[in-house]
Amino acid sequence: MPQQLIYTSAQRGLVAGRSGHCTVARSTAMREALMLQLEKLSYYQHLSLSGGQERQIYSCRLLDIRGSRFHVLSRIQDAGLDFTNRTNFLAHHLVFTPEEIRQFPSPPAILRSWSGWVKTWNQDPQMLENEDWSSLMNISGTVSVPATTWQQVTGDAVNGFGLLEARSGIALRVDNLSEDQILTLFAESLELLELRDPRRDFRVTAWQYTFTTSMQEQDNPADFRWRCLHSDNPVSNRSAGPDCRPLSEVRAQKVTNEERIFAQSGKQPPRFVTQPQNVRIKEGEPARLFAKAEGVPSPSYQWYSVDQAGNGQIIANGTASELVLPNPPFGVSRYVVRASNSLGEVTSEVAKLESEKKLRISQREPDEVKRVVPKTTAPSYVRSADDIEKQRRRIESDKAQEQFQKKLQRNKILAVCGVVIGVILLAGAGVWKWSHSKNQSGGTPTTIPFAAPSLPATNLTPIANPASNSVVQLQDAKVPINVAETNQQPKQKNTQPLDGFELPSGWTSVTVGNVPKYHADCVTQKPPFQFILTTASVGFDTNGDNIFFVCKPNLEKKFRASLLTVTGNSPECRNGIMLRESQKTDSAFLFIGASSQKIFACRRDDKGAFTSQQVDFPTVGGVNMIVFKFDQKDGQYTSAYSFDSILWTPVTNLTFQANEQTLVGLAQSSGSSTEIVKAKMVYVSPTK
Secondary structure (H helix, E strand, C coil): CCEEEEEECCCCEEEEEECCCCCCCCCHHHHHHHHHHHHHCCCCCCHHHHCCCCCCEEEEEEEEECCEEEEEEEEEEEEEECCCCCEEEEEEEEEECCCCHHHCCCHHHHHHHCCCCCCCCCCCCCEEECCCCHHHHCCCCCCCCCCHHHHHHHCCHHHHHHHHHCCCCEEEECCCCCHHHHHHHHHHHHHHHHHCCCCCCHHHHHCCCCEECCCCCCCCHHHCCEEEECCCCCHHHHHCCCCCEEHHHCCCCCCCHHHHHHHHHCCEEEEEEECCCCEEEECCCCEEEECEEEEECCCEEEEEEECCCCCEEECCCCCCCEEEECCCCCEEEEEEEEEEECCEEEECCCEEEEEECCCCCCCCCCHHHCCCCCCCCCCCCCCCHHHHHHHHHHHHHHHHHHHHHHHHHHHHHHHHHHHHHHHHHHHHHHHHHHHHHHHHHCCCCCCCCCCCCCCCCCCCCCCCCCCCCCCCCCEECCCCCCCCCCCCCCCCCCCCCCCCECCCCCCEEEEECCCCEEEEEECCCCCCEEEEEEEECCECCCCCCEEEEEEEECCCCEEEEEEEEEEECCCCCEEEEEEECCCCCCCCEEEEEECCCEEEEEEECCCCCEEEEEEECCCCCCCCCEEEEEEEECCEEEEEEECCCCCEEEEEEEEEECCCCCEEEEEEECCCCCCCEEEEEEEECCCC
């Protein structure tokens, strides 16, 4: 449990207490160093002496003492005058270790709701033993959403996200707000972290947001991420930065529909809007089961195989809304999916999968090669009635086959003659036309070359092959990537549609985030598979992705695909290959791809840190495609690109840890939710 320390200037001493299970002060030296540091933080600026207003001050700090980190919550207030008419104050501190914070709500919720804060103190300094922490444990389930205080103060609950978007160290004026309102606004914003926390552990992240409800002259500004200012305090003007604004005027810049519902209505338990349906397949075919659940936060999925008694067994890679079974068991099997979020979980209805045996026709041996064992012994020159009948049928069959071959040969001769006559007629018509043109013009006719069929239009800028296989370091992108479009003359479209096929076995289409439009075609039946992807989606962002992903389980050590054509109006489109842990918008991933003029490499690691890099195409030469690949060594994947599949340029500073549960495939975004990009990519089967 946390350790508490009470300091009062009237007693000129310290009163510290700890529970019998406290792990903060493991040694006398550490306890003394901690108490000395807390005494330095125990000060109070009496504003009434200069005509200001006395108020309670609440703060949250991070302290590093001898290599150990502590979270300190402080409540400081005026304590009146002593018998010598000297001003006094009371400082009460709660100290938590990093191991303890997960079981408690956010710091502003404790400062606002804990009933154990000492408001008066007249005892001698002493160490308290065996404190009753039940009042602190009682508020462990405190929830601060929906953001009703942000709704009352600003008119829209989603503005609570605006405080999370503000830069670290921002100054906020709070003259029109009480301390309780300030703490409530802080608590609601930190609760909204559940949808934006890149670490995926928002309760721990909330304790990293340090603050004070009123800056004092002795405060170190670097101690606080959020600094509240009162105009009656002389430090107000010195601490106000260029972007200082009232806390009541903070506004959110970008929110998703899920975040809006979360802020305005709070959490919602998951519920299924699409139940998995029964499926019947032939033996050897892959099976697909699909379900969809809604909830706030967005629920995660886990599929199970169940027996007739209802006992379930987890499916390792079944963590998406769609379950793909490349080799389902023969017969009848049963499956359910469980959707869960922080408010609860729900299990779907049971879906049956029936795998039927393929019809197999046995090949019977021809009659003429069957061995007939006579019942009685007869001379070898004597033929039975069966032998005579078989010989007659064989002779008739040979005659029918001979007549058929003669007829076929005659038809071929007639067809060749027809073609020859047609060519002669066309040649004669051409000679007549040439002669007629010559007679009219009196000159020599112009020779018209044969026009070869044009390739599909592409926006890929012609570029030269790299001169060597040396490593090229991509430059970090400091701003959002802006890709200039290629000015090319439109080519005549091929009016004959391509034959489309279903996605190859094991492949599936996945939408990550908000993807209004998407479609995938496989235009070949056999490897190498050629895909045509079409989508309208915003793309990558530090807070989450919106992309179209055609993928399969990552079962190889290599993955390679060629980008043949790109058509689209958005200069920020991305077309390439991706390794991804899941279809969650903030999932870890590794991507390498291109637009019309640049090559891009992006990664989000398992801690949520997002990195985006780019490099321009060379400006000379010409190519018809770009090839991208992933290589794996000791579980670490790296990416590379090439213009000829021979000389490769690796991206050395972005690596990714992946396993067989990771998804791998083709990723695409257009850079906009309204504009469409279309790309043709070829997947090349790697070696395992």
